[in-house]
Amino acid sequence: MDGKQVFDALAREEQPPTAVDVNHAIAAGRAMRRRHRAAVAGITAAGTVAAVVAAWTVGPWPGQRDAVAVAVPAAPSATATPRPTYKGFAELKKKYPPKGKIASVPPLVMWLSDGPRKNGLFLCESGPNGSSCSAFPPLAANEFARRQGRLHGKGVWFGISKDVVHGMTAVTKDGKKFPGNLARSVGAGLGVWAVEYPSGADVRKLVFIGAKGEVLQRIPL
Incomplete structure (x- = not known):
């Protein structure tokens, strides 16, 4: 096959098909x-x-x-200051304004107020028996707590304590214990406490403990 025949054969192969379906x-x-x-x-x-x-x-x-996202306010959380409704609370609070915060120490609501004497304070309490305030002198150096009063007709003692006190308990003659309620840092470097027990319980002492559970003071009754 000469060159022309080869060229013609290649040309025919490169041509598109003539028949289309x-x-x-x-x-x-x-x-x-x-x-x-x-x-x-x-x-x-x-x-x-x-x-x-x-x-x-x-x-x-x-x-x-x-179309701009804004923060939706969350429901208000419980505040540290309660809103008691005990008889005489509003009048007493106005007469003896809190020196610090008002503390809920069941079954009482308590706060401290400035007293008439230098460095003197009032402990004010409001509860099921009504509301009242009583003055007290500063705690001595070796005192960690002090009983301030008792609710008549009820098994309730209450008082003040230094901020190093972290808990308190009422103890009966036979050794039975009734844990109390304590609020620290209420005002003037002091806390307040209250303990409630059955009226028939023979409570003989109040025990106050520190941060590590050590006994700081025992108050006989």
Whole structure:
């Protein structure tokens, strides 16, 4: 085969086919268009879902203004200052304003107020028997706590303590114990305490303990 024959053979192989199946081409075109439309529909649907999700995510909801997130105030937590309703509380608080905070020490509400003498204080208590205040001198160096009063007709003792006192207990003659309630740092470097026990209990002493459970003071009754 000479060069011309080789060239003619290669040229014929590179030429596009002269016979075309028209029906096959139309069918193939329709299939391609269907696939294109399905792809476009899928992209559109996905875009719509994304838009809805985005709108829900950044759109206004309760607590927002103009689609800008703002903090929704949480429910107010319990405050350290109670709101007692005992008889005479409001009048006593006005006459003897708290020197520090008002403490809830069940079954009483108690606070400290400035007394008429230098460095003197009042211990004010309000409870089921009414409200009253009584003056007391500063605690001595070797004193950690002091009993200030007792509710008549009830098994309740109450008083003051230094802030190093972390707990107190009433102890009966036979050794039974009744834990009391204590509030530290009420005012003037002092705390207040109250202990309630059954009226028939033979309570003989009050025991005050420190941060590590050590006994700081025993007050006989």
